[in-house]
Amino acid sequence: MKIGIVQSAPYLGDVRKNLESHLEAVEKASAEKIDLLVFPELSLTGYTLCDLTQEIAMRPDNNPVFKKLLRESGRMDLVFGFVEEKERGLFYNSAAYLRKGQVRHIHRKVYLPTYGMFEEGKFFTEGRNFDVFPADVFQTGMMICYDFLQFGACYLLFAGGAELIICLSAAPGRGYAPENKFGSSDMWELMGAALSRFTTSYVIYCNRVGFEDGKAFAGGSFVYGPTGSQICCARYGEEDYISAEIHPDALRDARCKRLYKRDDRPEIIQAALQRLIQKHED
Amino acid sequence: MKTNCAFIEKILVSFIKTEIHRFGFRNAILGLSGGLDSAVTACLSARALGEKNVWALLMPYGKGFRQDVDDALEVAKELGIHTQVIDIKPMVDAFYETHPTDNRLLKGNKMARERMSILYDFSVRKKALIIGTSNKTELLLGYGTLHGDMASALNPIGDLYKTQIREFAAHLGIPGKIIQKAPAAGLWPGQTDEGELGMTYEVIDRVLHALVDERRSPEDLIQSGFDKETVRRIETLIKKSEFKRKLPPIAKISNRTVGHDFLYSSDRGK
Missing domain, CATH: 1.10.10 (Arc Repressor Mutant, subunit A)
Incomplete structure (x- = not known):
């Protein structure tokens, strides 16, 4: 299976222009025979939406932009980010997985960062699930940005049987690193390495670039294989496109050697969590 | 403090280019004082936009700052950017003739705002956005004139401390004498930042x-x-x-108020 990662700089609040750049990317990817093309978090809208959130929200079932992308998903699977008005007046930071003209899955961001420079909790409703769904050759799970840094969320995808974990991101760069990147890029790569190794899964991380209100989105999108080693990494802080081959055989091989999945005990975790939650409520 | 100069340069150059172009401009304009911060900012702007798209205004007060003007001209020549020298003495003196004062700080602020006023005038003439030159140290200490040298359309160096800018300037190839020069706001001859701040x-x-x-x-x-x-x-x-x-606090009366809950990014639609 061949995957492509579009490290783009979406226009803020201009869905029409962003749709155009999505369609261009699909066109290029199709020449390369890509099976799955991944875009960053809120790739159709831009990130710092604030009050634009409710003005730019869409419903997958009746939206012309969605219709176009659904049609394109006949050529390859598409994963992208948008603002979803799931129920009237409730807005989610969502990621869609489109496959063969159908909405295969929608993940709604659960962990909305609301601290320091982040204000998502002011504008979005929290999602509630980390579902795993079959798509192409892999059991697939999705996350959006800060979801990825919550290891409880990572565990849920692991326990749910994910073999391919896709994270869409709009992570601003910050802090210093000795190499040619922001310090914060190390954090994402550390999680990518750890998560792929200890879930014996493929991990795709697609981060955006560009600037909004002075914040530079860091780029550095990557793919890790099921042994925890990096397969490829996009450039930091500039637009880029990367692609990689991912193989069910390599995943099987990793799981034969490292038995974390076989030895997972969700019932023990559940019982322990139950006890913890009861204690919290006391 | 670790400073990765090559990466910072890449981000700041990209920042200037993105912001100027997304608002439909090609040119940048800034006040070039002969000091470190504006030299660094001019250099970043030239690398972002091309030297022919950068305008540097040198705005000394009278003849008292000859060395700074010479240094600024040298930096500009090296970078290949446009320059124009405008003496602000006539406008500043015209005001103080009718409203005299001995307060040096007052005069210094007036000069900073005179320069701002000229920069905004020229930003229209040159179809250029103003690049700010306030560093993180100044911004945190409030060591700048509100609506004077602090006024700009975008600021690439506002998250770098003065000492980081020295290191960064060396990386950019800014002449040593500019880097080693005692930082001065040019408020009056002989004034230095460190002398004034103690x-x-x-x-x-x-x-x-x-x-x-x-x-x-x-x-x-x-x-x-x-x-x-x-x-x-x-x-x-x-x-x-x-x-x-x-921005100044706005007294809230209605349900939706500028500065409180009318919330949009300045980059919206771009």
């Missing part, structure tokens, strides 16, 4: 980094050996200048 930038930046970036408490700093007077002074300067880092 502290060196090395000390100030170490304290600011500990207070702001590491979020250590002033008490903690003093206990770990920082000079008590210095820490207290810097803490006071930060607190006293909060208004310079904000």
